[in-house]
Amino acid sequence: MVARISVGILGATGEVGQKFVANLQNHPWFQISALFASERSAGKSYAEALGFGTEESRWFLKAAPERRILDLEVRDVNEARGDEVDLFFSALPSETALGVEGKIAREKPVVSTASAYRYFDDSFTYLPGVNEKHVKIIEIQQRRRGWKGFVVPQPNCTTIGLALSLKPIYDRFGLERVTMASMQAVSGAGYAAVSSWASQRRAQGSNLPEPSPEYVPGTFEGNVIPYIKGEEEKVKRETVKLLGDFIEGRIVPASFKIACKCNRVPVLDGHTESVFIETRDKCTVEELKEAWRNYRGEPQRLGLPTAPRQPIVVTEAVDRPQPRFDCLVEGGMVAVIGGVEPNVFENGFQYTVLSHNTELGAAKGAVLAAEYLYSIGLVK
Structure with a gap:
């Protein structure tokens, strides 16, 4: 019997954050205890922050979250503290992740889908089944940065x-x-891209914008x-x-x-x-x-x-x-x-x-990474 530990999700209202909820709510080892998102969601229940059950619902997965999860209060991600739970999962944008993940890692482990810590020479960028032999670099990261925890990002x-x-x-x-x-x-470009593509397909014949070397809404169909x-x-x-x-x-x-x-x-x-x-x-x-x-x-x-x-x-x-x-x-x-x-x-x-870019390549892959770190004693 493995003892369940408490986990928090950073960026819980976004696409990847929702997948963390879906993959963790019935997990045999991890129990969701805290949810964090942007300031505009802070102070609301998870259901309220997502508009769950309304026409404006931003919960995009088929299976609904448990009532216990929907009732959890969402808190401002900038106020997350490392002493609140045993392990954090991060679905934050990279520009936010650098500061928030680093602050939390002073106390507790963070497993992340963001790229913020992916390219430092003391980072364990981990792909389960491929590079477990790199895991000892976590000790170097902790020693160099004075952290009790660590940050383990997933690869691209x-x-x-x-x-x-x-x-x-x-x-x-x-x-x-x-x-x-x-x-x-298209899902690799984020939820906004998927929504735009779906809207374009429904529109049937709307004018396309000028081509762009980067993502522009509406450029995916037939392209x-x-x-x-x-x-x-x-x-x-x-x-x-x-x-x-x-x-x-x-x-x-x-x-x-x-x-x-x-x-x-x-x-x-x-x-x-x-x-x-x-x-x-x-x-x-x-x-x-x-x-x-x-x-x-x-x-x-x-x-x-x-x-x-x-x-x-x-x-x-x-x-x-x-x-x-x-x-x-x-x-x-x-x-x-x-x-x-x-x-x-x-x-x-x-x-x-x-x-699969949003399963193995995102939240579900990060959960597997955390299971490995827990199984070898790096998550307490």
Whole structure:
């Protein structure tokens, strides 16, 4: 029997915050005890802050929160204190997260979907099943910053499917180079983007705004946006870090070369990526598939509550994976791989990988990360 601990959610009224509520309200280890959001929601019950049960309701998930959660008072996130609960989950915007998460981490752990602490050299940017060997850097973060707690951010949602698919191959055969082209879901641009796209589809024929290199409401329908600000730099930087080694107190990135191009496409959920690799050692398509199918990480070994039975699923169908049919395999907590074949390059292969950007890539993935930290005693 695992003792349940109290948790707080920072940014509880937003899209990712609501998913934290959904994934934590019946969790066997964690109990929601405090909710925090912006000043305009402070002092209201969670139901009032969301307009729950009204025509203006901002609760966008199908399953309703428990009455106990709806009755909790939402408090100003800037007033959150580290002595209130045992663990915090953060769904804050990055510009807010830096100060708030750092203040709380002086006392208690924070597991975050924000990027604010992702790129410091003392940060444990954690992808469950991939880089548990980096966990000791938490001790360095605490020592340097004088914290009793810590901040553990998740990787970028586009990085997650790619890095998870590369992990078994890198471990077994090595990698010389990786090239990736992404087709990323509209939900990756946030709730406002999804709402705008839905409104546009209903409008049927309304005038589109002028094209823009960044997100502009109404540009998704029947369109591909071949630019997502900062995305390619994040993928290139994070992938080699996640697969790197922990040597003498620092993370040494993997040495293979990586190139990528990121695109936004009119799909609701699920990031699809075309991946081209060159392995260091010779192998076959069947050996690649065997490595993926047999791969099990620490979440599976430890039997964590949110862990899928296997982190990577390989399909033999020539036209899969597809977001509409495959992004919720194992509850959206796996990388689904298909279309595996050799290409013209020496030791070259290509495949498609799909991962759920708002499940594994957001709140549910962060819950799994927290389960690991709790299971090894870093969350008390």
